Amino acid sequence: MVDDHFLLVCDDVPDDVVLTDPAIRVLYVARAVRRLTGLSLWRSKVLATQVPAAILVGVPQEGAEAAVTALREA
Template identity: 70%
Template sequence: MGDEYFLSVCDDVPHDVVVTDPGVRALDVAEVVRRLTGLSLWHSKVLATQTPAVVLHGVPLEEARAAVAALRDAGAEAAVRDQPPPGFLMP
């Protein structure tokens, strides 16, 4: 039996938070990205303006939803995406 990936019913699938458009208030969005990631303000601004950009990777659903709400409050368009299971595109 090889190594296989099984997802239990009670496992929380990790999620990514993606900024799809920083909007007109890019500096406000960069400050939220800074607070969420711990990056410097300069790196946060670069990340927020090079869209689409994954801001958070592999977080629980509740944390992802809270991050998306904070980004939307700052004027950005953001979304929560499910991560594919390991080996999703591998032969």
């Protein structure tokens, strides 16, 4: 009987950007979501109002930090 063991090493662990609360500026947040995802303004607004919503999934850490900064500025 042969036991095989595998080790998976990932250098960059992908991050997810999740919107938890758009506050009172939903339209500004929807515009930021539109810029980040490329969705239409209508779909971005729906995504911004149905929280918690995953805006970006599996992005590198630098991209996730930039997205969070853009959403916080909105």
